[in-house]
Amino acid sequence: GAVxxxxxxxxxxxxxxxxxxxxxxxxxxxxxxxxxxQFPKQSLMLxxxxxxxxxxxxxxxxxKDKFLIxxxxxxxxxxxxxxxxxxxxxxxxxxxxxQNSPLHFGNGTRLTVT
Amino acid sequence: GDSVTQMEGPVTxxxxxxxxxxxxxxxxxxxxxxxxxxxxxxxxxxxxxxTKADDKGSNKGFEATYRKETTSFHLEKxxxxxxxxxxxxxxxxxxxxxxxxxxxxxxQLKVEL
Numbered sequence: 001g002a003v004x005x006x007x008x009x010x011x012x013x014x015x016x017x018x019x020x021x022x023x024x025x026x027x028x029x030x031x032x033x034x035x036x037x038q039f040p041k042q043s044l045m046l047x048x049x050x051x052x053x054x055x056x057x058x059x060x061x062x063x064k065d066k067f068l069i070x071x072x073x074x075x076x077x078x079x080x081x082x083x084x085x086x087x088x089x090x091x092x093x094x095x096x097x098x099q100n101s102p103l104h105f106g107n108g109t110r111l112t113v114t
Numbered sequence: 115g116d117s118v119t120q121m122e123g124p125v126t127x128x129x130x131x132x133x134x135x136x137x138x139x140x141x142x143x144x145x146x147x148x149x150x151x152x153x154x155x156x157x158x159x160x161x162x163x164x165t166k167a168d169d170k171g172s173n174k175g176f177e178a179t180y181r182k183e184t185t186s187f188h189l190e191k192x193x194x195x196x197x198x199x200x201x202x203x204x205x206x207x208x209x210x211x212x213x214x215x216x217x218x219x220x221x222q223l224k225v226e227l
Contacts, residue, residue, distance in 0.1 A: 004157060032213065043118070044203070044217040093158070097213050105150075105157035 003027055004096050006106030013084055013113055021079045021109045023094030029074035030096035035067075038091040038108075050077045084113045116141045120204045120218035127194055127225050135189040135221045137178075137204035145206040147171075147180050147187040148215065152201045161189075161202070194225045 005024045013019045023033055032051050036044040048069050050056040056069035066088075068080040077096075081088050093108040120137040127133060139147065149161040149171070162171030167182035176191045187204060204218040 006157075034213070034215075036217075041122075041219060043219050044215075046214065046216075049214065095158075102160060103213055103215070105159070107155065107157045 004094065004104045004106045006094055006109055008109060009107060010110045011112070013111070015085055015113055016083055018080055018082045019084055019111060021092055023077045023079070023096065023106050025075045025096040025104070028101070029098055031074065031098045032096070033071055033077040034095045035069060035077075035079050036093040036095070038093060044093060081111065084111070086113045089113045116145070116206060116208060116216045118204050118206055118216055118218035120221055122219070123222035125221060125223050127223070129196055129225055129227055130193045133189070133191040133194045133198075133223065135202055135223070137187045137189065137218060139185050139187065139204075139206050141206055141208060143208050145208050147178070148205040148207065149176070149178055149187070149189050150203040150205060152203065152220070154200070158203060194223070196225045196227060199223055199225045
């Protein structure tokens with residue numbers, strides 16, 4: 001069964017609103033979570049690395065103020081897309097791991113901004 | 115920077131056909147290489163990996179060999195099944211643990227009866 005749960009799997013929101021995506025590790029404590037974004041027919045692009053209890057490390061070109069990442073506990077990380085615009089429409093995927101353990105991926109969240 | 119290039123899909127095969135999905139990479143160091151698979155409605159799962167040159171990763175009848183001289187990690191399977199229909203992602207990691215990954219674009223495989 002799934003060890004990483006991502007919610008929601010699909011969301012539509014209006015331009016200018018904010019959307020929160022949750023990533024939960026179900027049966028292990030994830031010291032690190034990663035957030036990816038995937039455009040159609042393109043690679044998964046790493047957005048940020050999130051360590052529990054500390055600020056996320058964002059990849060170059062990713063707007064920190066737009067994509068707010070919180071990793072408040074060892075089982076939950078959230079990605080909030082603030083003031084969403086149509087160009088933010090994409091497929092967002094999280095993954096979780098603990099030290100020396102395999103990486104587990106969530107099923108992804110399809111965000112559509114109208 | 116690091117990058118991974120894999121063949122575009124979709125790839126459509128008949129059951130029991132031979133599969134090859136090409137993957138080449140560029141990296142500054144000596145990366146570990148991975149193939150991930152995403153079945154419909156599910157998250158990415160690690161299919162196989164290789165951590166150094168000439169290593170062969172294998173799982174579920176799939177295999178790939180780490181070729182440093184051609185910077186390639188092509189995925190092969192001798193006889194595909196309908197249940198192999200999925201999207202396959204080639205990836206690399208410069209860190210040994212394989213947690214910070216650079217992905218290819220993914221190749222969709224469709225296997226028909």
